[in-house]
Amino acid sequence: MxxxxxxxxxxxxxxxxxxxxxxxxxxxxxxxxxxxxxxxxxxxxxxxxxxxxxxxxxxxxxxxxxxxxxxxxxxxxxxxxxxxxxxxxxxxxxxxxxFGNGLPLLQFKDKDLLLIGGGCGFVTMRSFVLDYLAGKLNLGKLNVFYGCLNEENLYFKKEYSQWRKKVELDIALDKPSKSWKGKKGVVTALFNDRQDFSNTVALIVGPPIMYKFVIQELQARGMADSDIYVSLERRMYCGVGVCQHCAIGSYYVCKDGPVFSWEQLKDIKGAV
Ligand SMILES: Cc1cc2nc3c(=O)[nH]c(=O)nc-3n(C[C@H](O)[C@H](O)[C@H](O)COP(=O)(O)OP(=O)(O)OC[C@H]3O[C@@H](n4cnc5c(N)ncnc54)[C@H](O)[C@@H]3O)c2cc1C
Ligand code: FES
Missing domain, CATH: 2.40.30.10 (Translation factors)
Structure with a gap:
């Protein structure tokens, strides 16, 4: 058993x-x-x-x-x-x-997916990218926005050239070196070049400070709260919805999440 x-x-x-x-x-x-x-x-x-x-x-x-x-x-x-x-x-x-639920990808057949990662949250994006490259995800386009401090702190650097064969990867660095030719600033700077998010679902994973500003950018471009997903980080012990350590509102992050739609969270105080 x-x-x-x-x-x-x-x-x-x-x-x-x-x-x-x-x-x-x-x-x-x-x-x-x-x-x-x-x-x-x-x-x-x-x-x-x-x-x-x-x-x-x-x-x-x-x-x-x-x-x-x-x-x-x-x-x-x-x-x-x-x-x-x-x-x-x-x-x-x-x-x-x-444990946890993950993103309900089966519901998004043929939709485009925008993954927005910051700091350690970018870790989550790698499994999506690898399976998309292998043709295993029934999605339209996969676009990844990555906000990071500087070149030294970028995760999975050696894999980017492979990823970019099929995935649009856009990176913004907050404090880049002088030789950085990409976007400067926080991850929301990447939205300046993109206005159209029709037929798109977004997943945000990163430090809590990032969520509010990214959600505002998506909403300003017409994305519905039910198409915006966030993955939450909470201290966890049991991992299966018993100890109550990860409770937010009526949810347990370990069991009902960690992925929630903004529709589910927007009225819960302190969720992000
Ligand atoms: C669903 C989920 C997925 C995660 N995935 C990853 C991942 O892929 N890679 C990764 O590196 N980390 C991930 N984390 C975070 C990771 O679980 C914590 O960093 C880990 O608990 C630290 O344990 P520790 O014993 O080393 O730190 P501790 O000694 O317990 O804590 C060190 C310091 O970090 C703070 N801290 C620790 N955990 C958290 C937390 N969850 N939220 C806020 N503050 C915290 C403490 O308050 C303390 O100041 C994830 C967390 C969650 C909830
Ligand atoms: S970690 Fe115990 S209820 Fe979530």
Whole structure:
């Protein structure tokens, strides 16, 4: 019987430095059956744990199709993530999940998708892009807006040339070097070049400060609240809607989210 509290062991197969504080980890479940049974949808998360250091949620950022391994990109910010960054290839972690709802992509058949990521939230976008490149998403165009501090902090840089074969990737840097030829400013600067968002659904993932301003830009271009989705970050413990740590209004972020439409959230005080 499936027990959502029961952690499974996974081994680190590969570690790649993304930025000075962020690493991309590739894992494989020790038990092959667990690996074969890993089915997830874009925007869902796993609870990664280390004995003595606790557990925390991380978005799955690998393709949902290629499931012989899975990737998590982790920024070191505290107790668990600092310890994870010290681990080596071959070390074990525990995994629970996948949990949460993800973006309801099946509802958006043939619509265009605009992903708007800021900071660590950009991690979420990678699984969408990889599956879109593989022709596995029934979408129209995929456009990605990415707001980041500077070149040094950009995630997945080595993959951009591959992504750009099919995906429109627009980047704005807040404090770029002198040699940066792209857009300068925060992520909303990217909206100046785009007015038409008809037949488009948007997903926003990033620091809370970003949400309000991005939502305003989308609304100003006529996007309905029901077509604007956000992924929320809250402290989580159980991950399955029991402990109440992640409650917002009548929702649990871990179970009813982390992806919500703005229609669902707009009247909930403190949601973003
Ligand atoms: C659904 C979801 C998906 C996530 N996906 C990713 C991901 O793909 N990659 C990634 O690097 N991180 C992700 N996070 C954030 C990650 O879970 C936290 O950074 C992690 O809990 C930090 O654990 P820690 O023990 O290292 O930090 P702690 O020692 O617990 O905390 C360190 C500091 O960070 C603050 N902090 C920690 N977590 C949060 C939080 N969730 N919200 C606000 N402040 C916080 C604490 O207040 C403290 O100041 C996600 C969070 C959620 C809810
Ligand atoms: S983390 Fe326990 S209810 Fe969401």
């Amino acid at each position: 499936y027990n959502p509290y029961l952690p499974k062991f996974a081994k680190i197969l590969k570690i790649q430095d993304e930025t000075p504080d962020t690493k991309l980890f590739t894992f494989q479940f020790v038990d092959k059956a667990n690996q074969n049974n890993l089915n997830f949808t874009h925007g869902q998360f796993l609870m990664l744990g280390l004995f003595d250091y606790g557990e925390a949620p991380f978005d799955i950022c690998s393709s949902s199709v290629k499931t012989n391994t899975f990737d998590l990109t982790v920024r070191k910010v505290g107790i668990l993530t600092n310890q994870l960054h010290l681990l080596k290839v071959g070390d074990l972690v525990t995994i629970r999940g996948p």
